[in-house]
Each structure stands twice: as C-alpha cells, then as structure tokens.
Amino acid sequence: MNKYNQNLLSLYVHWPYCESKCPYCDFNSHVNEKIEVDDWIKSYKNQLLAMKEELIQNNINFRHLDTLFFGGGTPSLMPLKIVESIIDTSKKIFGFKKDIEITLEANPSSYETKKFVKFEQLGINRISIGAQSLNNKYLGFLGRLHNIKDVKIALNDASKIFENISVDLIYAFHDQKIHDWTNELESFLNTYNLQHLSLYQLTIEEGTKFFKDHKNGFIKLIDNDKAAEFYNISNIVLNDFGFIKYEVSNYAKKGFKCKHNLNYWNSENWIGVGPGAYGRLWSSNKNLNRIEYQNYKNPKTWLSKNLLQPEFEKITKLNTNISDIDTLTMGLRLYEGLDVSKINDLSIINFKSLEELKKRDILSFKDDVLKVNKKYMIKLNSILDYLINHWI
Ligand SMILES: C[S@@+](CC[C@H](N)C(=O)[O-])C[C@H]1O[C@@H](n2cnc3c(N)ncnc32)[C@H](O)[C@@H]1O
Ligand code: SF4
Incomplete structure (x- = not known):
C-alpha cells in the first residue's frame, strides 16, 4: 500500500484551438473555429463542480489549489471572458493557496501579446512562451506562423509584465550545427532575463505530418550520439547562465521550478478540465487507489456532453501495477x-x-x-x- 500522503492539488485547463496545426504536434489541438463563449464557460463550470464532488466522495485531503495551468492548444487565444470565469469559478469552488502558481501558455504573435496585461490582471503569474526556435529557418521548418522578431516582441512585452517567464524551445535538428545552437542560445540568454526554460529534442509522433514525411524519407533525425552531444552541451550552457536542471527537459533559476509540472512528476492529485484533459486522484476510500478521469477529446463532443451536466468519457480505477509504473516513470524524470x-x-x-x-x-x-x-x-x-x- 502507498504510504505517501499526496495532499497537493493542481488544476489543468485544456484549450484545444490553435491558429494552425504544426506538422510535428500530436497534442489535442485543432484549427480555430467559431465558438459560443457562454457554452464553453458553462461546460468548464460543470466539470469543475463535478470534480469538487469527486474530491469529497474520495475523501481527498487537500487545502485549496496549489497550481492552475492553462495549456493547449493555444490558450493565449482563449477569449478573456472564459479565462476570467475559470479563474473565478475555481477560486470559489476550491479556494486558492496564497502562493498559487497560475500559468498560461502563449504563442508569440502580436495579437496574443496585447492580452498579456489583461492576463496578469486576471491573476496569471507565470507565462510560458512557445518560441520553439531561435532561428527563422527552423521556425519555418516547424511550420510556425511567427518569426524571431515576434519572439523578441513577445519577450520584451512579457518582461514588463511577468516576473516568472518560461520559454519552450525545440532543438537537435538533423542539419543543425552544435556551435550555431549554442551561439543562439547564449545570445538569447544574454538578452532576456528568463526564469525557466523547457528544451525538447524534436520527436516524431505517430499521426503527425512529420511522421509521414519521416516515413517517406523527407525528414531525417539526428543519431543518438549527436543527440546526446546536443543534450550535454545545452546543460553546460544553461548551467553557466544560472539555470538548475531539475528534470529531463526542464531548467529553472533558483525558486522557479514549475510547481504544476512537479505535481505531475511527484504523482500528486490533479484535476483536468476541457477537451481531452485528464485528471488523477488518490482515493483514500479505497486503500489509496488511483482514479483517472478522462475527458472527451473532440472539442464539439466535449462541449455537447458537458453543457447541461458534467460527463467524463471514462473513469478508471488504475490497478496497483499501472499506478506504480507511472509513479516510477514520472518520479525518475526528476x-x-x-x-x-x-x-x-x-x-x-x-x-x-x-x-x-x-x-x-x-x-x-x-x-x-x-x-x-x-x-x-x-x-x-x-x-x-x-x-x-x-x-x-
Ligand atoms: C502543448 S505544446 C505547446 C503550446 C503552444 N501551443 C505552443 O506551440 O507554443 C507544449 C510544448 O511541447 C513541445 N513539443 C510539442 N511537440 C513536440 C515534438 N514533436 N518534439 C519536441 N517538442 C515538442 C513544444 O516545445 C511545445 O511548446
Ligand atoms: S505546437 Fe502548439 S501551436 Fe502548434 S499545433 Fe501544437 S499546440 Fe498548436
């Protein structure tokens, strides 16, 4: 039996829309479509209320939310009225810890940057900017709609508003030269005062355009030794700039580790609302078994199923074996x-x-x-x- 007392609680909110679909991405993201704001507000609210009920039913010992994370998709495209309603509703239902971390993922295009001030006023205190590359050639390859100039504008604006800024970058492309990458990274870190960085080596995910391109020989990946070289040299550069590596792909300045993701890696309790989001709770009713709540993935299905009353696609009691393997797999990332x-x-x-x-x-x-x-x-x-x- 699990003797560890998980008593932290996180909330993940999924926004499934993006301006376009990137060829490498297998997240639950769909090209923007017209939506009814009030219907979305109602569906998120129904799910939040349902999860409060589940916490009570399962005797979960928690005091207020520790973290809230708006992920996607592109949540910086979310209508402000929806963001505001989710923050208000979740505060009313669960309560917020005094030092709650509230993150929102943002794409560096001018339209979204203008919303930064408003996001901060609503309580968002951590912004995660999807710069993805520091090089226009690779931004093009990744099918991104922004360029380096947009990244600069987004970071300059964010720096005036947020004290906790994270940036996502993808690296280790087949034809990328290590010294070009380290030069770009160094000059970037010299220019911007970031608190957190997520560095991901490009992976080819089944079902993506890149998966087909790779199968047809149009895209090559670097070999394992070169990937390891990229990885090790990035660790050295980031260390020189005062970042502590705390997870396979994540680096933070002192005091700025992502509390939300730490709760996943530490197998704490979390709730997931929105299309395709899932949550996991430890039920103290049933010998501390873990229960997984899975939402409908398709945005329209999710909306129609949750508009009148909350409905999950699946609620699964995870057996000990699956739960333990997950705890081990997540925990060793740290x-x-x-x-x-x-x-x-x-x-x-x-x-x-x-x-x-x-x-x-x-x-x-x-x-x-x-x-x-x-x-x-x-x-x-x-x-x-x-x-x-x-x-x-
Ligand atoms: C939910 S996604 C992105 C959020 C936001 N829409 C964006 O694109 O900036 C989280 C991160 O995963 C990384 N990622 C997604 N697919 C990847 C892949 N195939 N290989 C490496 N990193 C990937 C990207 O860095 C991305 O920012
Ligand atoms: S990488 Fe980000 S912007 Fe691109 S499709 Fe995926 S979620 Fe959307």
Whole structure:
C-alpha cells in the first residue's frame, strides 16, 4: 500500500484551438473555429463542480489549489471572458493557496501579446512562451506562423509584465550545427532575463505530418550520439547562465521550478478540465487507489456532453501495477529522484537490474530515494525498461 500522503492539488485547463496545426504536434489541438463563449464557460463550470464532488466522495485531503495551468492548444487565444470565469469559478469552488502558481501558455504573435496585461490582471503569474526556435529557418521548418522578431516582441512585452517567464524551445535538428545552437542560445540568454526554460529534442509522433514525411524519407533525425552531444552541451550552457536542471527537459533559476509540472512528476492529485484533459486522484476510500478521469477529446463532443451536466468519457480505477509504473516513470524524470515509499508494491522493480545499474553508477538508491545519475538522464527510457522489464 502507498504510504505517501499526496495532499497537493493542481488544476489543468485544456484549450484545444490553435491558429494552425504544426506538422510535428500530436497534442489535442485543432484549427480555430467559431465558438459560443457562454457554452464553453458553462461546460468548464460543470466539470469543475463535478470534480469538487469527486474530491469529497474520495475523501481527498487537500487545502485549496496549489497550481492552475492553462495549456493547449493555444490558450493565449482563449477569449478573456472564459479565462476570467475559470479563474473565478475555481477560486470559489476550491479556494486558492496564497502562493498559487497560475500559468498560461502563449504563442508569440502580436495579437496574443496585447492580452498579456489583461492576463496578469486576471491573476496569471507565470507565462510560458512557445518560441520553439531561435532561428527563422527552423521556425519555418516547424511550420510556425511567427518569426524571431515576434519572439523578441513577445519577450520584451512579457518582461514588463511577468516576473516568472518560461520559454519552450525545440532543438537537435538533423542539419543543425552544435556551435550555431549554442551561439543562439547564449545570445538569447544574454538578452532576456528568463526564469525557466523547457528544451525538447524534436520527436516524431505517430499521426503527425512529420511522421509521414519521416516515413517517406523527407525528414531525417539526428543519431543518438549527436543527440546526446546536443543534450550535454545545452546543460553546460544553461548551467553557466544560472539555470538548475531539475528534470529531463526542464531548467529553472533558483525558486522557479514549475510547481504544476512537479505535481505531475511527484504523482500528486490533479484535476483536468476541457477537451481531452485528464485528471488523477488518490482515493483514500479505497486503500489509496488511483482514479483517472478522462475527458472527451473532440472539442464539439466535449462541449455537447458537458453543457447541461458534467460527463467524463471514462473513469478508471488504475490497478496497483499501472499506478506504480507511472509513479516510477514520472518520479525518475526528476534530478532529485523518487521517494520509493510512493510505490505500493516494490516488486515492479527488478532487483537484479537495480543492482547492476547501481554497480555501473547509472542509478543510486539511498535513504529510500532512487535517482538516475545526471549524465544518464538522456537514456531514461532504456533505463526504465531495464529496471522494470530487464531488457534494453
Ligand atoms: C502543448 S505544446 C505547446 C503550446 C503552444 N501551443 C505552443 O506551440 O507554443 C507544449 C510544448 O511541447 C513541445 N513539443 C510539442 N511537440 C513536440 C515534438 N514533436 N518534439 C519536441 N517538442 C515538442 C513544444 O516545445 C511545445 O511548446
Ligand atoms: S505546437 Fe502548439 S501551436 Fe502548434 S499545433 Fe501544437 S499546440 Fe498548436
């Protein structure tokens, strides 16, 4: 049985629309369409009320929301009336911790930048800007509608308004030169005072345009050794600029780790509202089993199902095995490692593999904390396979 007392609570709000669909993206995102603002407000509200009921039914021990995250899609395209209503309603229903972190993902186009002031007035205190590249050639390749000039405008405006700014970047393209990337990164970090960075190496996701292009030989990926080189050099550059790497792809200045994502990686409780969003709660009624709430993915279906009364597509009681593998997989992403008392049944770990990984200094296991050695973080998926299934 899980002996760990998860008592933090996060709320994820999904906005499913974007100006266009990027060829690499497999998120639940759809090209903008005309919507009825009041219908969306009603559906989000119904879901928030339903989740409050679930928290009570499952005896969840929490005091107010710790974090709220508007993700997407492109939530900076959300009508302000909807953002305002979600913030007001969730504050009324759950209450906000005094130091609540409220993040909103924004795309760097001028239309959305004008809304920054209003977002801040509504209570958003962390902005995550999807710059994606520091190079116009790669922005074009990624199918983005913005260019470097737009990134600069967005960051200049954001800097005047927010004290907590994060930027998302994709890197390690097939023809990218390491010194070009590090030069761009250094000059960027010299210009802007950022608190957080998420650096993702390009992945090819099934169902995307890039997946087809890759299959047909139009897109090449860099090999694993070069990817590792990009990864290690990025760590060095960011370290020089005072960023602490705290997760596989995430870096923060002191005091600015993303609290919301930490709650996912630490397997705390979270609620998910909006199309395709899911939430997970630990029910103290049923021997601390985990329950997953899955929303309808298609925006129109979600809207029609939630307009009159709340409805989830699926509510699943996760079995111990699935829940434990998830806790292990998420927890090992963190540089500070995982407290294994969060795992119900430690037999999911193959102890022979664990000994071998310890012997090779790939993993450490001390005072109940299991940790991947920083230098092997890029091989996390293979390490997990070996640890759980005993094969790589
Ligand atoms: C929900 S998405 C983006 C939010 C926002 N709409 C945007 O595009 O800026 C979160 C992040 O995942 C990253 N991402 C999405 N697909 C990716 C892929 N195939 N490879 C690497 N990173 C990816 C991007 O950096 C993106 O900003
Ligand atoms: S990457 Fe962002 S902007 Fe592009 S389709 Fe995905 S969610 Fe939308």
